[in-house]
Amino acid sequence: MLASTSLFGCARYPERIQAPAPKATLAPFVRVFARHPSIANWEAVHRHMRLGALDERSQTAIVYGLTRGHDVAPRLFDAAAVDLATYAWGGSIETIRRENLRARREGSLDVALRTAHLAWLLLALRAGYLDDRINLSEMELRDPSRFVGRSMNLTDVNFTGSRLTSAVWRDTNLTNATFNAVEIDGRLECDACIWNYGGAPLRKKLSRGRWVP
């Protein structure tokens, strides 16, 4: 039991697991879930994702099922977000952005807000050591949930032209994040946040796309 938590011997670094290449087909149970997102229908999708067989069409269908006009239970929504983040983070965030922009164009505010919530959940689940560029520009990202901007890794996230909720974020890493031309219905501040690697935590507010003390 000791070595699992108090490892003398340097074995605490997780190994990366490479998933097999996904197939470009839409499985029937994914289609069923997209039409009727329920816990019962989710089980098959969950097993499907664990096999690493999540292609772009399936991602789109799952995001569609979670966000298009259905009243999905919060715990199912969260579990789906965890699976999307675990098995296809990058592809999912691109799909969510695409759906969000489409909803914005179509004027479907509720769908846009649901995709925004899903996007923020994926950001919350983003590992702290990742610094790949994330494009969330031009999105409707308003979400009043309390977890938004709390202890998140927003390194290299591009929020250019997006809409954000007025809030006070905390303990968040904003290294190289860009906020040009964001729209905020109020004030956005970040407390105990950092803006560069190894930097001291500071409180700043967003003003005309720049964080100022």
Next chain:
Amino acid sequence: MDAGFRNQARSALDRLGWWPLAVVLLLDAAVMPWLAHPFDVAAFLTHADRVYFAHVRPATLWPYGGVALAAVLLSQLPVAAFPQLWGLAPLRISLLKLPMLIADAGTALIVRRCAGRTGGNLWALRYLLDPAVFFVTVVHGQTDALAGVFAVAGIALTMFGKFEIAAVLLGIGTGAKLYPGAFLPLLLAVAYRNGSPKRAALCLVYFAISAGASLLPVVAGRTAAFAATFANNSFGAESQRVESASPWGLLNALFRFSQAPSEQLAVVLVPLALAAGELRHRPQPVDVARAAMLSAIAIVMLNPGAHPPFYLWIAGPLVLYCAVARDGLVSAIGAVLSTTAVAMQFCQEGSEEYLLLNFGVGTVPGGLRCVAPNSTLLAVASVAAALLVIAAYRQPLRDAARARAPLGSLILAACVTLFLGVAFTVAVVHAALLNGAKAFGFPNEMKLVNTFAIDPKVRPIDGGCELTYDASDLIVYAENRFAAPYGSAALAYTLFSPETMAIRGSAVDPRRLPERFESFEARTVEQRDVRVTREFDVSRQLRPFDYVERFIERPCGLIAGNPLLIYRFDVAAAARDAANRPFRQRFGWPGNAPEGRRLGRSVQ
């Protein structure tokens, strides 16, 4: 350079007396406060803290033998006396490494004594400047050197016929780490051939007594936990993992073959075969030294659980053999092997890890990262080990090599050490200039090693799920009223969805509990990485802490491994409070219960 010149140089080095060794040891002492493997060193330090500030029994959670435990605890006595020193990372790291540096000095002196009339300083320096020795003791901060000095002393005494003392020392060494026990078959064979069957039998008895005495304090009452820890540290949670520093990894990569326990059989068989080989004649000192060196190579290179610091085990017997046989070629190949081990460690973790405790994150001298893929390094190590075996047995070429190679190997070792020294100096200066004011590394690492994440065992029940959290042998502050105030517990979620939780019979809505947003991957006791974004404090509900908890969750969660139960122990606060209490008063409190009482059940 002709042989005469080399002999003159060797003699000149000897005429300098102890000074060359003293200078190297002083340089080691100057470097060692600033570098440390963050997790291993923090784990050692926190072990001492648990004993001194929380009155936890010394053997609880200790994975090695009694000698290593004594060294760690004794090294931190100044901090027990003056808890104000708790956060002084450089001082604590120095104190921790000091017994190992003394052990290395002891090994160097044994080598010096065994080297004959000339060249003693040269071989002693060869040992001290060996990359693996410098790295493990001065840079990393592991306890391998303690076992090393007893192993080398035991081998040296075996060579010169003092079998009984050798048995006692090998036994004590086994109480530091288990590997000196691998030289027992050789000792018995040599005692049988050069002494008598009675002396061989006596050696076995002496070894058993000394090994038993040094292991008993840490094994008594927790044999299963000790064995499980050994297997877990060596082969992972499933006892099937081949570590990255083991050449078995090459086979594993090529053929996807891994049977760690069966592979370990080779580790046992090779020393037995080498010892049996010595029964064919009356072994001379050089024969004993050669067999010991090859045994050491076998128990490291063929060990599927080998970590890079294990390569220090080879250095002592190898240099001893080189000193006795005056074998420069083996020395040079050994230096390559040691350098490869250091490179493998950097490949795994990167050099910035070693600056973390003193300087925090953000100090990344990229040049000291991976110099080659790990598989390439493993291949180099394997080739070097094979060459070592061939070189050790070469008879016709021995004289020529003895005349040529020692100085070359010394230069090679000095170059590597110089490279490491310069690179680390640059790194330390760089870190001090850029990050001196933000040294969170030490307290952060101490928090990490005192965080225990427990997976739930889930059982569906009517309308919900029963979650069982078994923290036996982990929450050392349970049943310890002195330590309990510094413990805390939290329910941790990857994503939190509204639910109710029955904790000790009371329904609790987590949203009403003190909460904290988090962002980290928790490595659980089941060795799974679980992302945590939100925690709810259940310390109040779980005090007094028990070893096993059962909660009822309604409705059942859909996210695997959720919620974790995370126990934390605030050693910094314990040390702060200890600083405010007179020394004598602090040790009047009872500690926690004997471990046998609590394994596998809930203690009310």
